[in-house]
Amino acid sequence: MQRPFTRHLTLAALALACGLTASPAQAADPDPMALLTDAAQAVADAPSASVDLRVQTKLVRDEKADEQSAYFVYRTAPEGRFEFKNVAEDGGATPTGYHVVGNDGVTITAILSGKRHMLSASDDGMAAFVRSPSASTIGSGLGGLALAFFSPAAIAEVASGVTASEFVGVEEVDGEKLLHARYTVNDEFPVDVWYQAEGEPLVRRVQPSLLDTPGVQQMASRYETFDFSVTFEFTGWKTDAGLTKNEIAVVEPQDSQLLDSLYAPPKEPPHALLGKPAPPFELPTPTGETVSFSKPAGEGATLLEFWATTCPICVQAMPALEKLHEKYAAEGLDYYAVNVGESAEDVATFLERRELTPRALLDENQEVADAFHVGPIPLILLINADGRVQVAQVGFDPKTAEKLDQQIGATLRGEDVAAAQLEEVRKAEAQRVAERERLRSLLDG
Numbered sequence: 321m322q323r324p325f326t327r328h329l330t331l332a333a334l335a336l337a338c339g340l341t342a343s344p345a346q347a348a349d350p351d352p353m354a355l356l357t358d359a360a361q362a363v364a365d366a367p368s369a370s371v372d373l374r375v376q377t378k379l380v381r382d383e384k385a386d387e388q389s390a391y392f393v394y395r396t397a398p399e400g401r402f403e404f405k406n407v408a409e410d411g412g413a414t415p416t417g418y419h420v421v422g423n424d425g426v427t428i429t430a431i432l433s434g435k436r437h438m439l440s441a442s443d444d445g446m447a448a449f450v451r452s453p454s455a456s457t458i459g460s461g462l463g464g465l466a467l468a469f470f471s472p473a474a475i476a477e478v479a480s481g482v483t484a485s486e487f488v489g490v491e492e493v494d495g496e497k498l499l500h501a502r503y504t505v506n507d508e509f510p511v512d513v514w515y516q517a518e519g520e521p522l523v524r525r526v527q528p529s530l531l532d533t534p535g536v537q538q539m540a541s542r543y544e545t546f547d548f549s550v551t552f553e554f555t556g557w558k559t560d561a562g563l564t565k566n567e568i569a570v571v572e573p574q575d576s577q578l579l580d581s582l583y584a585p586p587k588e589p590p591h592a593l594l595g596k597p598a599p600p601f602e603l604p605t606p607t608g609e610t611v612s613f614s615k616p617a618g619e620g621a622t623l624l625e626f627w628a629t630t631c632p633i634c635v636q637a638m639p640a641l642e643k644l645h646e647k648y649a650a651e652g653l654d655y656y657a658v659n660v661g662e663s664a665e666d667v668a669t670f671l672e673r674r675e676l677t678p679r680a681l682l683d684e685n686q687e688v689a690d691a692f693h694v695g696p697i698p699l700i701l702l703i704n705a706d707g708r709v710q711v712a713q714v715g716f717d718p719k720t721a722e723k724l725d726q727q728i729g730a731t732l733r734g735e736d737v738a739a740a741q742l743e744e745v746r747k748a749e750a751q752r753v754a755e756r757e758r759l760r761s762l763l764d765g
Contacts, residue, residue, distance in 0.1 A: 352485040352501035355521045356513070360468065360475035362520035363396070366559035370395040371522075372411070373554055375459045375466075380547040390417070390458065394446075394470055397563040400424035401570070402446050404470070406432070420449050423570045425762035429454065429582060436577045439759040447473040453583045459550045462528050465511065466552035469523040481506045490517060498524055509533045520559065526552040570764050580752065590745055591712030592693045595738035598622075598703045599691040603658065603681040606668040611656065611681055619705050620652025621731050623724075625678070626689055626699040628660050629670040634698040637716035638676050641700070644725060651732050652705075656681050660689045660697065700724070702731060710737040 363369050373392040379385070391409055396402045406417025416433040422442045429449060430437035440448060449455055450471060455464040468474035484504040491500050497517040504510050510529045515521035530536045530548050540546035572578065580586060600614040613622070625641055627634035638657060645655035657678035659667045664682055671680060683689050692701065695714070702711035702724070710731045713720060727737050 350487055350499060350501075350521070352487045352503065353479060353482065355487075355499060355501050355515050356479055356482070356485075356503070357472065357475055359515055359521050359523045360470065360472045362522055362559065363470055364472050366396065366561075368395075368397050368558075368561040368563040370556070370558045370561040370563070371554050372556045373466075373552060375463070376549075376551045376553065377460055378547065378549045380545060381543050382545050392417075392458075395561065395563060395568060397561075397565050397568045399565045400442070400445060401563075401565050401568040402470075403568045404446065404449065404467075418454055419573065420446070421568060421570050422446075423565075423762065426570065426759045428570060428572060428763075430573050430576060431582060432573075435573075435575055436579055436582065437573055438579050438582050439572075439756065439763075441759065444473045445471065447471040450474040451477075459552060460530075462550055462552075465505070465528065466526040469526070469554075478505070483507045488512075493525070496524075516557070522554070522557045522559070524554050524557075526554075570762075572760075572763065578756075580756075588714075590742060591699075591709070591714075593701070593709040594712050595742055596709060597707050598701070598709050599688075601688045601691065603683055603688060604664070606664040606671075606680055606682060608664075611679075613656075614707075620654065621648075621705060621710075621728065622703040623653060623655040623728070624692075624701040624703065625655075625657045626660055626683075626692065626694045626697050626701075627657055628697060629662060629666060631697050633716050635674065635676070637698050637700065637720070638678055640716075640721040641724075642676075642678055644721065644728060647725070648728055648732060653728060653732065655679060658683050658688060660694065661686050702727060702737075704731050704737075705734075708738065711741075 371394050373394060375390045375392070377388045389409070391407050391411070392404060393407050393411070394402070394404045400423050403419075403421045405419040405421075406414050408414045414432070419430045419432055421428050422445055425442055427440050427442040427445065427448060428437055429440065429452070431454075442448070446467070450464050450467045451474070455467055457463065459466060464474075465478060468478045482503045482505060486502050488500040488502055491498055491514070493514065498514040499517050499521060501513050501515070502510050503513065509532045512527045512529065513523060514525040515523055528550060530550065531540070536548055540548075598613075600612075602610060602612045604610055623641060623645065625634070625637060627638075629635075641655055641657075645653055655678060658681045660683050662682070663684065667680055667682060671677070692699070698714075698716055700711070700713040700716065700720075701709055704710050711724065711727050713724065730737050
């Protein structure tokens with residue numbers, strides 16, 4: 321769950337307000353919350369910083385043991401430049417993983433193996449990536465927690481979810497003195513964090529206690545021997561890396577597809593028939609009667625629902641559409657439920673068992689469905705007195721009926737509902753193109 325940014329009042333802030341300048345790392349008993357926030361602030365305050373990150377995951381299930389490692393580099397430079405990317409174990413380039421790079425105006429997030437990327441406004445730099453679904457794929461879903469130490473804005477969100485904290489003590493790890501603190505996040509599980517003891521309290525290790533979580537405990541109950549750990553190791557910290565802005569190039573990757581978003585599917589274009597004449601057709605009912613549909617004689621409107629007995633949402637929509645038909649029948653609204661691909665007997669039996677009474681039509685060979693460009697169902701079409709499609713609604717939920725009610729009323733009053741929708745789409749597309757070009761103008765070169 322994403323949390324709003326909040327400011328966390330720490331002992332370090334109080335000390336600063338009193339004119340004291342000692343850092344948390346120099347204190348005899350440092351405040352763990354001050355360590356948390358000041359670690360990220362030290363990175364932000366550095367003119368140029370760099371660090372190597374190793375993410376190690378271990379999973380033991382009885383005789384089976386799996387261990388994986390992923391390697392990353394994070395770098396910053398003046399004018400808001402930053403870069404986070406996957407690297408090979410030796411620090412060299414890799415064709416897979418993430419490459420995130422940005423400046424004060426724009427961020428490029430690229431998925432290297434998929435050869436796709438997106439541009440986004442760099443309002444708070446690395447924090448946006450920390451919140452993203454991409455970060456959650458790092459370290460078994462815990463990447464956002466560890467990467468938050470690169471950004472004061474992101475660590476503020478983490479701090480807002482800390483429900484308990486304690487300073488464990490000074491420990492020697494691989495010949496280096498580190499400050500060990502423990503945090504409980506959202507009352508769920510503890511997270512152990514080690515910081516540099518000398519100078520700024522830069523983060524050195526983050527290790528969530530996954531075995532304390534209910535989900536992992538449930539998994540562990542199926543094995544006699546079980547262990548699961550994720551460790552984030554930060555090494556080679558430099559807060560005077562000396563990088564210039566030209567050494568972090570904010571340019572689009574080559575041979576990569578630019579998408580509006582890496583995390584959401586592209587918006588579906590308007591239905592192919594929206595605002596256009598509806599194809600005429602002739603279909604039988606389950607009782608053998610034939611219904612012809614062609615351009616109406618200048619009045620009324622027609623509601624078509626393309627459906628199937630195997631589509632629960634289609635069936636859910638029928639009572640609501642029947643009520644709309646009853647409401648507007650006196651004003652000339654017709655309603656037909658066009659079944660796609662099923663027999664007369666199956667359709668009649670299905671409707672009778674569920675006590676549904678729409679005017680059903682049978683499109684057994686699906687020729688009419690093809691003519692109306694039917695894809696996912698239900699597809700609900702509203703056709704005006706001039707024979708033009710005014711509404712093409714895919715799917716149905718409780719709000720759909722209310723919206724259709726308004727659209728039917730407007731259509732029966734002679735309003736061009738389709739034109740208004742198409743104009744909204746045109747404006748949205750123009751804004752999308754303008755924003756994409758604006759972001760591209762902020763790139764290098």
